[in-house]
Amino acid sequence: MSGTYLGMPAFPAAARAAVRNPTLRGNLRHATHTIRAKRARAVAEVEDWAELREAGKRIKDHTLRHLDTYLERLEESVTAAGGVVHWAADAEEANRIVTSLVRATGETEVVKVKSMATQEIGLNEALEAAGVRAYETDLAELIVQLGDDRPSHILVPAIHRNRGEIRDLFRAEMAAWGRPAPEDLTDGPAELAEAARLHLREKFLRAKVGISGANFMVAETGTLVVVESEGNGRMCLTLPETLISVVGIEKVVPAWRDLEVFLQTLPRSSTAERMNPYTSMWTGTTDGDGPSTFHLVLLDNGRTDTLADEVGRQALRCIRCSACLNVCPVYERAGGHAYGSVYPGPIGAILSPQLRGTGSEIDASLPYASSLCGACYEVCPVAIDIPEVLVHLRERVVQGGPVTRAGNKVVLRPAKGHAAERAAMRAARWAFGRPGALRTGQRLASRTRRFHPRTLPGPGRAWSETRELPPVPPEPFRDWWQRTHGGEAGGK
Amino acid sequence: MRVALFLTCVNDTLYPDTGRAVVKLLTRLGVEVDFPMAQTCCGQAHYNTGYRHEAEPLARHFAGVFGGYEAIVTPSGSCGAMVRELYPRMGERARAEGRGKSLAATLAPVVPKTYELTEFLVDVLGVTDVGAYYPHTVTYHPTCHGLRGLGLGDRPRRLLEAVRGLELVELPGAQECCGFGGTFALKNPDVSAAMGADKVRNAESTGAGVLCAADNSCLMHIGGTMARLRSGMRPVHIAEILASTEEEPLA
Numbered sequence: 001m002s003g004t005y006l007g008m009p010a011f012p013a014a015a016r017a018a019v020r021n022p023t024l025r026g027n028l029r030h031a032t033h034t035i036r037a038k039r040a041r042a043v044a045e046v047e048d049w050a051e052l053r054e055a056g057k058r059i060k061d062h063t064l065r066h067l068d069t070y071l072e073r074l075e076e077s078v079t080a081a082g083g084v085v086h087w088a089a090d091a092e093e094a095n096r097i098v099t100s101l102v103r104a105t106g107e108t109e110v111v112k113v114k115s116m117a118t119q120e121i122g123l124n125e126a127l128e129a130a131g132v133r134a135y136e137t138d139l140a141e142l143i144v145q146l147g148d149d150r151p152s153h154i155l156v157p158a159i160h161r162n163r164g165e166i167r168d169l170f171r172a173e174m175a176a177w178g179r180p181a182p183e184d185l186t187d188g189p190a191e192l193a194e195a196a197r198l199h200l201r202e203k204f205l206r207a208k209v210g211i212s213g214a215n216f217m218v219a220e221t222g223t224l225v226v227v228e229s230e231g232n233g234r235m236c237l238t239l240p241e242t243l244i245s246v247v248g249i250e251k252v253v254p255a256w257r258d259l260e261v262f263l264q265t266l267p268r269s270s271t272a273e274r275m276n277p278y279t280s281m282w283t284g285t286t287d288g289d290g291p292s293t294f295h296l297v298l299l300d301n302g303r304t305d306t307l308a309d310e311v312g313r314q315a316l317r318c319i320r321c322s323a324c325l326n327v328c329p330v331y332e333r334a335g336g337h338a339y340g341s342v343y344p345g346p347i348g349a350i351l352s353p354q355l356r357g358t359g360s361e362i363d364a365s366l367p368y369a370s371s372l373c374g375a376c377y378e379v380c381p382v383a384i385d386i387p388e389v390l391v392h393l394r395e396r397v398v399q400g401g402p403v404t405r406a407g408n409k410v411v412l413r414p415a416k417g418h419a420a421e422r423a424a425m426r427a428a429r430w431a432f433g434r435p436g437a438l439r440t441g442q443r444l445a446s447r448t449r450r451f452h453p454r455t456l457p458g459p460g461r462a463w464s465e466t467r468e469l470p471p472v473p474p475e476p477f478r479d480w481w482q483r484t485h486g487g488e489a490g491g492k
Numbered sequence: 493m494r495v496a497l498f499l500t501c502v503n504d505t506l507y508p509d510t511g512r513a514v515v516k517l518l519t520r521l522g523v524e525v526d527f528p529m530a531q532t533c534c535g536q537a538h539y540n541t542g543y544r545h546e547a548e549p550l551a552r553h554f555a556g557v558f559g560g561y562e563a564i565v566t567p568s569g570s571c572g573a574m575v576r577e578l579y580p581r582m583g584e585r586a587r588a589e590g591r592g593k594s595l596a597a598t599l600a601p602v603v604p605k606t607y608e609l610t611e612f613l614v615d616v617l618g619v620t621d622v623g624a625y626y627p628h629t630v631t632y633h634p635t636c637h638g639l640r641g642l643g644l645g646d647r648p649r650r651l652l653e654a655v656r657g658l659e660l661v662e663l664p665g666a667q668e669c670c671g672f673g674g675t676f677a678l679k680n681p682d683v684s685a686a687m688g689a690d691k692v693r694n695a696e697s698t699g700a701g702v703l704c705a706a707d708n709s710c711l712m713h714i715g716g717t718m719a720r721l722r723s724g725m726r727p728v729h730i731a732e733i734l735a736s737t738e739e740e741p742l743a
Contacts, residue, residue, distance in 0.1 A: 011680065012679060012680045012681070012682065012683075015680065015682060015683050016682045019682040019683055019685075019686045020682070025686075310588070329668050329669045329671065329687050330680070330683055330687075333682075333683045333686045333687060334683050367542075368675075368676065368679045368680065369680065370673070370676065371636070371669050371671060371672065371673025371674075371676040371684070371687070372540060372636070372673055372674075372676070373636035373640070373668075373669035373673065374636055374637070374640035374641060375636075375640070375667070375668075375669070377640070378640055388581070391539065391540055391542065393542075394540075394541060394542030395542040395543075395544050396542075397542060398541070398542040398543060399542065399543070399544075399545065421541070421675075422543070425537075425538050425541065425543045425546050426546060428533070428537070428538070428546075429535075429538060429543075429546040429547075429549060429550060431532075432501065432532040432533040432535075432550050432553070433532070433549055433550070433553060434532075435529060435530045435531070435532055438501070438532050438533075442504070442505050445505065459678050460678070462677075462678055462681030463677060463678060463681065463716075465681065465685075466681065466685035466688070466689075466717070466720060467685070467688065467713060467716030467717050467719075467720055468715075468716045468719035468720050469716065470506050470507075470712050470715070470716065472505070472506065473506065473507075473508050473509075475508060476504055476505055476508055477499055477503065477504045477505075477507075477508035477511035477512070477527075478504055478527070478529060480508055480511075480512065481511075481527045481529070482529070485527070
């Protein structure tokens with residue numbers, strides 16, 4: 001997989017190509033509008049949705065506030081159930097741990113359940129470098145892998161592909177990865193699914209090592225939970241001899257009872273289903289049933305740094321439902337790749353610049369990849385105020401300030417490239433602090449209105465390329481007011 | 493009743509007709525309107541672009557100008573949401589950063605007294621029929637900050653439905669952002685323009701001649717797109733429709 005996001009251009013440049021691709025826009029529009037409407041219906045069925053949303057938010061906030069306690073409890077429970085817990089501070093450490101665990105089994109192939117955490121750390125590439133081939137078994141991840149592509153959606157990683165493209169990929173690439181696709185494969189959904197099923201079945205039956213993520217980890221019992229729709233997850237979680245789960249530390253919940261909330265809100269928010277088709281839960285190991293060896297790799301990779309930020313930490317409540325992507329008008333036009341991360345859309349715009357820092361061009365541009373319309377906040381099942389965090393991160397980009405990186409407090413300098421904007425904001429603030437100066441400016445604009453250009457230079461050019469500018473009126477309101485109401489109390 | 497009109501800097505400079513319409517409408521309804529000449533800008537563009545420290549003095553200035561009034565009325569969902577939603581947040585942040593209680597205490601009085609125009613008409617004055625006449629087919633676009641920030645709900649629609657001669661038609665995808673978003677339109681021009689074009693196409697599909705909203709910033713973006721796409725539609729602020737009467741129709 002060519003899954004590197006390094007050197008990504010800033011969001012506006014990356015989005016431009018997507019906006020100008022009518023097929024991609026059509027695919028995205030159709031897919032997001034369909035799921036959006038279904039989600040709204042599924043949510044409307046639940047009478048106590050507002051309470052469930054509040055409960056989910058509270059459980060997550062409580063857990064995050066006492067994260068150290070619950071992670072230690074989780075480690076004890078997992079160990080007591082026969083599992084082995086590893087702690088990984090960053091992507092490199094996590095990859096090193098998993099690679100050495102796989103090597104220790106002597107195997108050169110692993111099967112994978114779709115996992116955001118392993119995508120985030122680039123595990124497949126690390127395994128490949130160590131001579132281990134990782135097979136993605138989620139249908140959409142398989143499509144992405146065969147296409148040497150990157151995921152563009154949290155839940156539907158191949159949302160940017162249509163059926164014709166998928167058939168061509170299967171025909172051209174499947175043979176190199178195992179069982180080839182049938183010669184006469186059409187783009188019918190049932191035929192495509194059957195080709196994938198036969199291809200994957202061979203992997204499930206042969207694999208001795210499975211790699212997963214988890215949607216939730218229960219501290220109380222040491223239980224891990226994966227929810228999915230295809231059954232591939234259940235195969236990967238039960239058939240291999242060794243199971244390695246790589247999970248972000250924020251996925252822990254205190255008690256079994258807490259699942260009651262999330263197993264209602266997650267499926268309805270993500271796939272608009274009342275209940276997801278497969279919910280797999282496992283607790284350590286059991287003799288004669290399932291994997292005999294279980295490793296849990298707990299991944300930090302910027303999460304405790306994010307936790308240190310009072311406003312930004314709410315991003316860690318995310319349960320990866322992707323409702324915010326499906327409702328976002330910006331995601332719908334720009335597509336997932338423009339966000340330069342395994343986490344696209346509104347949640348990606350606040351998560352990536354926190355996990356990775358705002359040092360790169362793409363990460364510094366992500367907080368601006370939103371019109372702040374608020375639709376993402378409205379649909380979020382754990383009430384993450386995404387617009388609030390976006391504005392907070394914009395402030396970090398333009399003003400700098402204290403942040404935590406790799407556990408250390410550092411003071412960021414303002415990002416480059418905002419000097420003209422900063423000067424304009426200061427000038428505007430100066431004028432707005434002085435009604436007289438504002439009035440002089442307004443009058444000047446009104447008197448010179450016949451000479452105003454139809455197109456603007458500088459940053460305004462982007463506006464006038466696609467939109468007409470409003471004409472400046474002959475008289476600003478305040479002059480009219482003074483002329484007509486000047487003698488009254490307000491005309492001071 | 494005497495209220496202060498917070499017109500907003502955009503309306504003051506570019507859309508004085510909207511200001512005149514608000515004055516006409518409120519006066520007709522028996523409200524005494526004052527326009528404090530010292531008003532400037534609520535600071536939203538600064539705040540939302542990341543310049544909170546530039547926005548704070550503007551918020552202070554706003555509170556100084558409007559603090560003494562019984563009610564503050566603004567024909568902008570967006571600037572209304574800035575005062576009601578974000579001023580308290582600015583105050584809290586200043587306090588959390590150990591900059592004393594003063595900003596929070598200064599801003600607190602103006603927050604509950606600030607009303608978006610349609611909110612003021614329906615909730616405070618208790619009217620939905622304002623005696624307007626506007627014989628046109630109109631579609632209504634609920635702007636994001638009015639819809640989700642202030643929770644204006646169906647107030648604007650109820651006001652429009654009571655206007656004589658007006659036929660209100662449903663806008664497909666009404667709740668989707670038009671793509672303006674303040675500096676978003678400058679920072680992400682391609683995505684913003686695509687959102688605007690889709691909004692205009694949806695509006696055109698209704699067959700209405702007028703697209704109405706309660707925010708001139710969004711209307712500037714939508715109207716600018718309409719003009720560029722040579723659409724026959726016109727953007728009109730809701731205050732101008734509500735101010736229009738048979739004796740003095742909106743031109």
